[in-house]
Amino acid sequence: xxxxxxxxxxxxxxxxxxxxxxxxxxxxxxxxxxxxxxxxxxxxxxxxxxxxxxxxxxxxxxxxxxxxxxxxxxxxxxxxxxxxxxxxxxxxxxxxxxxxxxxxxxxxxxxxxxxxxxxxxxxxxxxxxxxxxxxxxxxxxxxxxxxxxxxxxxxxxxxxxxxxxxxxxxxxxxxxxxxxxxxxxxxxxxxxxxxxxxxxxxxxxxxxxxxxxxxxxxxxxxxxxxxxxxxxxxxxxxxxxxxxxxxxxxxxxxxxxxxxxxxxxxxxxxxxxxxxxxxxxxxxxxxxxxxxxxxxxxxxxxxxxxxxxxxxxxxxxxxxxxxxxxxxxxxxxxxxxxxxxxxxxxxxxxxxxxxxxxxxxxxxxxxxxxxxxxxxxxxxxxxxxxxxxxxxxxxxxxxxxxxxxxxxxxxxxxxxxxxxxxxxxxxxxxxxxxxxxxxxxxxxxxxxxxxxxxxxxxxxxxxxxxxxxxxxxxxxxxxxxxxxxxxxxxxxxxxxxxxxxxxxxxxxxxxxxxxxxxxxxxxxxxxxxxxxxxxxxxxxxxxxxxxxxxxxxxxxxxxxxxxxxxxxxxxxxxxxxxx
Amino acid sequence: xxxxxxxxxxxxxxxxxxxxxxxxxxxxxxxxxxxxxxxxxxxxxxxxxxxxxxxxxxxxxxxxxxxxxxxxxxxxxxxxxxxxxxxxxxxxxxxxxxxxxxxxxxxxxxxxxxxxxxxxxxxxxxxxxxxxxxxxxxxxxxxxxxxxxxxxxxxxxxxxxxxxxxxxxxxxxxxxxxxxxxxxxxxx
Numbered sequence: 112x113x114x115x116x117x118x119x120x121x122x123x124x125x126x127x128x129x130x131x132x133x134x135x136x137x138x139x140x141x142x143x144x145x146x147x148x149x150x151x152x153x154x155x156x157x158x159x160x161x162x163x164x165x166x167x168x169x170x171x172x173x174x175x176x177x178x179x180x181x182x183x184x185x186x187x188x189x190x191x192x193x194x195x196x197x198x199x200x201x202x203x204x205x206x207x208x209x210x211x212x213x214x215x216x217x218x219x220x221x222x223x224x225x226x227x228x229x230x231x232x233x234x235x236x237x238x239x240x241x242x243x244x245x246x247x248x249x250x251x252x253x254x255x256x257x258x259x260x261x262x263x264x265x266x267x268x269x270x271x272x273x274x275x276x277x278x279x280x281x282x283x284x285x286x287x288x289x290x291x292x293x294x295x296x297x298x299x300x301x302x303x304x305x306x307x308x309x310x311x312x313x314x315x316x317x318x319x320x321x322x323x324x325x326x327x328x329x330x331x332x333x334x335x336x337x338x339x340x341x342x343x344x345x346x347x348x349x350x351x352x353x354x355x356x357x358x359x360x361x362x363x364x365x366x367x368x369x370x371x372x373x374x375x376x377x378x379x380x381x382x383x384x385x386x387x388x389x390x391x392x393x394x395x396x397x398x399x400x401x402x403x404x405x406x407x408x409x410x411x412x413x414x415x416x417x418x419x420x421x422x423x424x425x426x427x428x429x430x431x432x433x434x435x436x437x438x439x440x441x442x443x444x445x446x447x448x449x450x451x452x453x454x455x456x457x458x459x460x461x462x463x464x465x466x467x468x469x470x471x472x473x474x475x476x477x478x479x480x481x482x483x484x485x486x487x488x489x490x491x492x493x494x495x496x497x498x499x500x501x502x503x504x505x506x507x508x509x510x511x512x513x514x515x516x517x518x519x520x521x522x523x524x525x526x527x528x529x530x531x532x533x534x535x536x537x538x539x540x541x542x543x544x545x546x547x548x549x550x551x552x553x554x555x556x557x558x559x560x561x562x563x564x565x566x567x568x569x570x571x572x573x574x575x576x577x578x579x580x581x582x583x584x585x586x587x588x589x590x591x592x593x594x595x596x597x598x599x600x601x602x603x604x605x606x607x608x609x610x611x612x613x614x615x616x617x618x619x620x621x622x623x624x625x626x627x628x629x630x631x632x633x634x635x636x637x638x639x640x641x642x643x644x645x646x647x648x649x650x651x652x653x654x655x656x657x658x659x660x661x662x663x664x665x666x667x668x669x670x671x672x673x674x675x676x677x678x679x680x681x682x683x684x685x686x687x688x689x690x
Numbered sequence: 691x692x693x694x695x696x697x698x699x700x701x702x703x704x705x706x707x708x709x710x711x712x713x714x715x716x717x718x719x720x721x722x723x724x725x726x727x728x729x730x731x732x733x734x735x736x737x738x739x740x741x742x743x744x745x746x747x748x749x750x751x752x753x754x755x756x757x758x759x760x761x762x763x764x765x766x767x768x769x770x771x772x773x774x775x776x777x778x779x780x781x782x783x784x785x786x787x788x789x790x791x792x793x794x795x796x797x798x799x800x801x802x803x804x805x806x807x808x809x810x811x812x813x814x815x816x817x818x819x820x821x822x823x824x825x826x827x828x829x830x831x832x833x834x835x836x837x838x839x840x841x842x843x844x845x846x847x848x849x850x851x852x853x854x855x856x857x858x859x860x861x862x863x864x865x866x867x868x869x870x871x872x873x874x875x876x877x878x
Contacts, residue, residue, distance in 0.1 A: 521836050
């Protein structure tokens with residue numbers, strides 16, 4: 112028996128376990144396997160193989176089962192009461208990359224839009240791909256303003272790892288030399304259209320501190336040898352990214368990190384494996400591995416490793432830790448600080464302005480650019496001229512100009528019918544331009560998620576309860592987000608400029624983060640400067656959970672850089688015998 | 691030329707009136723369908739066929755009929771619409787025939803084209819008024835026009851002949867003369 116157990120244990124033992132296969136799990140797998148470790152990636156959902164498992168990637172508009180690929184209202188109401196809230200995720204084109212809400216419940220003490228994808232690759236298949244660096248002021252802000260706790264690292268600590276990740280995933284963008292938005296390693300930027308170029312010229316003339324640049328996005332415009340060797344190629348400007356890209360034109364775990372990991376020969380991916388807890392070895396004073404529930408057989412199984420990387424997403428990594436109780440950690444794994452599940456952040460959006468361009472009626476474009484323009488943060492940059500008295504931190508804008516097609520006519524009434532209308536709709540509509548804000552949300556201790564052992568999911572596992580709200584600082588910022596966008600469009604001569612604030616519930620930014628923050632002091636933070644759990648050094652948490660503050664830029668690039676940096680640390684520490 | 695007032699005269703009395711005696715009239719008056727509806731009755735399908743072609747007629751590019759819009763609407767009713775959407779559309783079709791009988795003594799598809807156009811013009815104006823009064827309550831004709839429009843421009847003839855479609859553009863050119871493209875792109 113002892114021998115058999117020994118053999119079974121050896122069979123389930125790896126150098127490292129990575130929990131989750133999304134945007135950070137893919138990078139963890141790549142970095143650890145390339146540095147020679149035998150790695151097991153555990154993914155709670157089904158297998159999704161690059162190319163093979165993108166069933167809708169090349170569907171033409173007339174090949175959909177439903178009108179415009181929209182899911183029937185009855186199905187949306189029954190199965191996707193949360194996932195439908197984005198307005199763009201729950202279609203026939205991408206339905207299979209999002210969870211069903213009826214079988215994946217959680218509790219909203221306050222409205223929280225938790226948009227999830229449970230499958231190999233996770234949300235790296237459906238992400239927005241915008242890739243910006245946090246800046247020095249982002250890493251210093253908490254300390255300077257006395258908010259929450261200080262980041263235990265500074266920009267310089269992460270800069271080489273941003274380089275490293277950008278080089279691997281491929282980011283197209285324009286260097287701008289702005290301190291609040293550090294430049295990176297870029298492939299050529301995508302092109303602005305006529306209206307965006309004119310907007311840039313006129314708005315920058317009036318507001319020089321509001322730089323307008325091309326969106327920095329994880330699409331290949333000039334692939335490297337390494338990217339080509341992985342089977343990836345140039346972005347084809349189809350703008351069907353959310354279906355999975357048969358060209359590998361944008362970065363996903365499935366087309367990037369996992370492929371790189373697989374070719375080392377050091378990777379095992381086990382899908383349908385729900386990690387339910389970390390196993391803590393009291394004697395050794397560290398984690399010995401993880402326990403899973405096989406989603407197919409519903410049986411528990413254990414896997415062992417020297418080091419565990421939690422890359423399951425901010426809320427699910429926190430869930431695993433909260434569900435991992437022992438006599439050492441009665442209140443959740445590594446939760447001596449009681450910060451686990453707290454400080455939930457996101458980026459607030461749904462506010463900005465739009466207007467109609469007065470010129471270029473005879474100009475158009477070809478190709479569907481999966482990207483827009485970007486206006487880096489221009490408030491509270493540390494000098495007197497950008498200082499706001501009404502709120503802390505800042506926001507950026509994502510936007511773009513385009514000419515609407517036939518869809519502009521929908522949901523109108525009294526529009527006429529017949530040949531004339533048909534001819535009009537066969538031509539593009541007037542140019543319009545929009546700017547939508549992405550604002551920083553501060554970390555608040557009582558913006559938190561907790562474990563709910565009363566409400567169980569389809570596997571009989573506990574669920575989360577969300578209690579996260581927007582506060583005064585965010586609401587004050589939104590007023591400025593709307594006004595500043597409108598004044599830029601007006602300054603650039605746009606007509607019918609309209610500001611909007613369609614409201615925001617946390618979660619809808621799909622940038623949830625902060626639930627196991629990094630910090631200098633184990634009493635007030637869960638993770639140290641290398642993403643190790645303060646109280647258990649062979650467990651690293653490198654997804655959004657680690658974030659000490661949110662910045663206002665899209666966070667995935669930072670998660671990936673933190674992951675690569677932590678992987679490097681783990682491999683070296685393991686070699687030294689420190690884990 | 692029929693005026694809106696005349697077209698809608700007596701409408702309240704005829705809406706929902708029993709269709710007995712009129713069944714099969716559409717079959718006699720309109721050309722054969724060439725396809726078998728699943729959600730619509732044959733008479734309703736003939737009506738949708740005629741109305742769709744009036745909304746998006748054949749011009750230098752194919753019309754709604756050639757693009758398969760009536761089949762598209764039948765399929766949407768069968769596999770997509772919820773009860774509210776179905777009732778709105780089917781109720782609208784019932785009303786169109788009732789109005790046609792009230793004002794001209796025959797089902798819609800049997801009317802002269804100018805009579806049909808006059809009725810649709812009246813519905814279009816009525817829909818505009820209704821939207822102004824109660825924006826949340828869709829008018830059947832606005833909904834029908836949406837179905838025809840979506841069905842047409844997402845069809846292969848609509849997307850590739852009336853519009854321009856390029857599944858794999860390969861590049862983005864941000865500033866080119868509209869004349870070089872000629873038509874609106876089918877997809878964004």
